[in-house]
Amino acid sequence: MPFFLQNISERIIQLKILAFETSCDETAAAIVEDGRKIISSVVSTQIDEHKKYGGVVPEIASRRHTEAICFVYEKAMLESGLDLSDIDAVAVTAAPGLIGALLVGVNFAKGLSYSAGKPLIPVHHIRGHIAANYLAFEDLAPPFLCLVASGGHSHIVRVHSYTEMSIIGRTRDDAAGEAFDKAARAMGFEYPGGIHIDRAARKGRKDTYRLPQPHIEGAPYDVSFSGLKTFVVNLLHNAEQKGEQVNTDDLCACFENSVCTALCSRLMLAAKNFGYTKIVAGGGVCANTGLREALASLCAENAYSLFIPPVSLCSDNAAMIASQAYYEFLSGVTASLSLNAAATMSIEKSF
Ligand code: KG4
Ligand code: ZN
Numbered sequence: 001m002p003f004f005l006q007n008i009s010e011r012i013i014q015l016k017i018l019a020f021e022t023s024c025d026e027t028a029a030a031i032v033e034d035g036r037k038i039i040s041s042v043v044s045t046q047i048d049e050h051k052k053y054g055g056v057v058p059e060i061a062s063r064r065h066t067e068a069i070c071f072v073y074e075k076a077m078l079e080s081g082l083d084l085s086d087i088d089a090v091a092v093t094a095a096p097g098l099i100g101a102l103l104v105g106v107n108f109a110k111g112l113s114y115s116a117g118k119p120l121i122p123v124h125h126i127r128g129h130i131a132a133n134y135l136a137f138e139d140l141a142p143p144f145l146c147l148v149a150s151g152g153h154s155h156i157v158r159v160h161s162y163t164e165m166s167i168i169g170r171t172r173d174d175a176a177g178e179a180f181d182k183a184a185r186a187m188g189f190e191y192p193g194g195i196h197i198d199r200a201a202r203k204g205r206k207d208t209y210r211l212p213q214p215h216i217e218g219a220p221y222d223v224s225f226s227g228l229k230t231f232v233v234n235l236l237h238n239a240e241q242k243g244e245q246v247n248t249d250d251l252c253a254c255f256e257n258s259v260c261t262a263l264c265s266r267l268m269l270a271a272k273n274f275g276y277t278k279i280v281a282g283g284g285v286c287a288n289t290g291l292r293e294a295l296a297s298l299c300a301e302n303a304y305s306l307f308i309p310p311v312s313l314c315s316d317n318a319a320m321i322a323s324q325a326y327y328e329f330l331s332g333v334t335a336s337l338s339l340n341a342a343a344t345m346s347i348e349k350s351f
Contacts, residue, residue: 017329018076018087018112019322020069022105023097023125024151025049025056027068029076030318031087035131035326036138040079041319044068047192054191055181062100069108076318084116091325094122094335094351095342096152102341110337121325122335122351125316126153127165129282131324132309132317140307145276147267148347149291150283151177151192154263156221156270157347159280162327166348168274169221169266176259176285179225183232183255187248197252198288204253209235211258221266228258256290264294271304280307287314 014033021028030041046064050056077084092109093102106122113120130146142162148155154176156169174182177194184193189200211231214224232255239246271279279299285291286308299306313320333351 015088015326015329016082016086017089017091017121017322017325019091019123019318019325020073020105020109021093021125021128021316021318021321022065022069022101023093024101024316025061025064026316027065027072028316028318028321029069029072030322031076031080031082032135032319032322032326035134035323038135038319039082040076041317042072042075042079043317044072051191054185056098058098058100061098062104065101065104069104072318073108073112084112087116087118089113089119089121089325089329089334090116091121091123091322091328093125093128093321094339095124095345097125097341097343099341099343102343106339106341110339114337119329119334120337120339121329121333122339123321123325123328124345124347124349124351125321126150126155126283126347127163128320128324130157130159130165130280131327132282132313132320133280133307134323135319136309136313137307140280143276144278144280144307145267145271145274146280146282147263147286147295148283149176149263149281149285151175151181151285153283154223154225154285155347156267158274158276162324163331163333163350167346168270169219169223172216172219172222172224173226174229176223176225176263177283179229179259180285180288182229186229186233186236187251194285194288197256198290200249200252201256201290204247204249204251206253206257208247208250209254211254213258213262221270223262223266225259225262228255256288259285260288260291260294263291264298267295268298268302271302277304278307279304282309282314284315287311
């Protein structure tokens, strides 16, 4: 822990942060102590609603957040056994995400911060996915190398400190989760398809189909997934035209294996070239069984230590936002009531 942070944390003990997360299709509230200990965490998912449309409908997401946010707030307070006066600060995901969805959380948090007279802390959603690891591993501290794979992002990030990070690899097109969901949709699975591919892949053979492994010239840590998705779509289309059967379990196993190989090979190369031995992963796609197994075996092979949150902390939740908020607050980040939400924002930037 850097010297300046040690000093501050000695002064601020038992800082309880109430956080909100509404960036996509989960309305969540949580209370976390000192960035590490979950006191309460409530997630209300809208997945059943969006399933009907094969993906998240932004307008519906905003409306459902508006309906659910009071409920998740009250439930998180009730489960914590705390009073609002016990809370030291209010945090919220302010970027990136669906703008209308983000605004629900941002405005709710602003109102609460103003009425309760508590500081307001804006948090970057992807920084939150990294911070999920601080909740799971009490001794984990930067610097480390991190793979973030979610529905909207696929990054390899050098995490220099709790609030300073630089991206060294990214996707050139679809994010890993987006690729999973699009391929799953083509195979007839419901949204979100990542979990269905995961389940089917466990029954399939990963050496049946040869999917492309794109290499981006001059960008050794970047990935591209749109070719994999197109491969799946074309394969299914051709089989249908010829009246041939496709073994979906095998196709899922091959697709999952290709995504995992693309992510893991870049991550291992980056670890070697930048000299990291501490490897961290986060984001919804890190719930994937094949990815977790591949990371575990590669890290063991190279004698790296690996940190991946439990599956429950990989997907969107507010506890990870509260955790990151703690470190943002210690580094001096707070917002005024003019805080706005942003649909896009680099993880490298601070609020
Ligand atoms: O991090 P997340 O919950 O939300 C975003 O910030 O985007 O990630 C959601 C993504 C979805 O694309 C979902 O299909 C994918 O994570 N996902 C999975 C699995 N569980 C969730 N992908 C592959 N295998 C899984 N088991
Ligand atoms: Zn997320």
